[in-house]
Amino acid sequence: MKIFITGGTGAIGRPLIAELLAKGHAVVALTRSEEKAHALTEQGVEPAIADVFDADAVKAVVARARPDVVIEQLTALPKTYTRESMSAAAPFNRRIRLEGGANVLAAAQAAGVRRYLRQSVAFYAVPGAGLADEETPLSIDASPAVAADARVLSEIEHRLLGTPNIEGIVMRYGFFYGSGTWFNPDGDVAQQVRQQQFPIVGSGEGVWSWLHIEDAAIATVSAAEQGNPGIYLVVNDEPLAVRQWLPSFAKWLNAPPPPQISVEDALKGSGADAVYYGTQMRGASNAKAKRELSFQPRPLEWIGKHRWRN
Numbered sequence: 001m002k003i004f005i006t007g008g009t010g011a012i013g014r015p016l017i018a019e020l021l022a023k024g025h026a027v028v029a030l031t032r033s034e035e036k037a038h039a040l041t042e043q044g045v046e047p048a049i050a051d052v053f054d055a056d057a058v059k060a061v062v063a064r065a066r067p068d069v070v071i072e073q074l075t076a077l078p079k080t081y082t083r084e085s086m087s088a089a090a091p092f093n094r095r096i097r098l099e100g101g102a103n104v105l106a107a108a109q110a111a112g113v114r115r116y117l118r119q120s121v122a123f124y125a126v127p128g129a130g131l132a133d134e135e136t137p138l139s140i141d142a143s144p145a146v147a148a149d150a151r152v153l154s155e156i157e158h159r160l161l162g163t164p165n166i167e168g169i170v171m172r173y174g175f176f177y178g179s180g181t182w183f184n185p186d187g188d189v190a191q192q193v194r195q196q197q198f199p200i201v202g203s204g205e206g207v208w209s210w211l212h213i214e215d216a217a218i219a220t221v222s223a224a225e226q227g228n229p230g231i232y233l234v235v236n237d238e239p240l241a242v243r244q245w246l247p248s249f250a251k252w253l254n255a256p257p258p259p260q261i262s263v264e265d266a267l268k269g270s271g272a273d274a275v276y277y278g279t280q281m282r283g284a285s286n287a288k289a290k291r292e293l294s295f296q297p298r299p300l301e302w303i304g305k306h307r308w309r310n
């Protein structure tokens with residue numbers, strides 16, 4: 001198939017392009033930069049140079065590419081994962097998803113694209129007992145930043161799934177780890193854990209569902225090839241509470257054990273979003289992705305011999 005990808009030069013885009021090429025697909029990737037366009041060409045990818053906020057330019061490059069499938073992976077995330085950097089990046093990150101995404105979707109419609117995949121988030125499911133599934137709504141009443149992101153993502157999911165004449169597929173990814181992410185040993189969270197700046201909040205019962213960035217790529221290519229229109233939760237097999245994964249992660253990094261702080265102190269120092277991630281977040285089920293996409297996620301690499309038992 002011919003696939004047009006936005007965000008192809010970013011953290012998820014890089015392994016996604018590698019997987020698409022390995023599966024024999026022809027790939028056209030959007031970028032703003034001549035330099036990245038050159039690197040894409042060297043990889044065997046056809047670059048399409050445009051800014052996603054320039055609706056006419058996006059329409060022109062998608063029309064020229066005539067793809068069967070569009071995959072949208074646009075983000076504007078910071079290099080560091082702190083309250084300040086995430087707050088500073090959030091408005092533009094929401095705008096690129098809403099406005100940039102609208103331009104890409106309109107261009108795909110105009111070009112008669114058959115299928116359109118876009119990224120969303122597995123870890124904003126409404127908190128509750130057990131694992132979230134694809135029917136679980138996003139948590140639009142959660143802590144401020146989570147709620148704001150969840151509202152934008154809900155709107156974008158509805159927009160895509162309600163677009164006529166296009167097979168819309170939403171990939172709700174878990175927490176990325178692996179190369180180019182905050183949780184890689186060279187990433188920002190790993191650095192914070194080494195400096196004991198990434199605490200367990202309260203009793204650490206927030207449940208995180210993880211996803212290796214290369215498994216995200218594999219599942220996305222599978223969805224492009226054989227998925228059904230609708231939502232897929234794409235996460236690994238073992239959702240883990242913070243009190244389980246964080247001490248094991250620290251051990252794996254040869255870092256000191258993480259500190260523990262009270263919910264009150266977390267609220268004062270880091271805000272309600274830190275309490276959401278630390279104590280309220282709900283894990284997600286990958287049953288549908290396994291059933292329909294033959295998804296086989298790898299085990300989390302810092303669990304196993306580094307497993308911390310409570």
Ligand SMILES: NC(=O)c1ccc[n+]([C@@H]2O[C@H](COP(=O)([O-])OP(=O)(O)OC[C@H]3O[C@@H](n4cnc5c(N)ncnc54)[C@H](OP(=O)(O)O)[C@@H]3O)[C@@H](O)[C@H]2O)c1
Binds near residue numbers: 006008012030080175
């Ligand atoms: N869970 C995690 O740990 C996680 C997950 C993702 C990212 N991150 C972190 O977040 C930081 C940035 O990640 P990233 O690589 O995804 O982000 P990035 O370098 O900002 O890339 C975002 C992608 O969106 C594209 N893009 C952004 N604005 C655009 C525009 N106006 N028009 C067209 N395309 C546009 C970029 O294309 P061009 O630049 O080629 O134009 C790029 O492909 C990294 O430090 C990474 O570690 C962490």
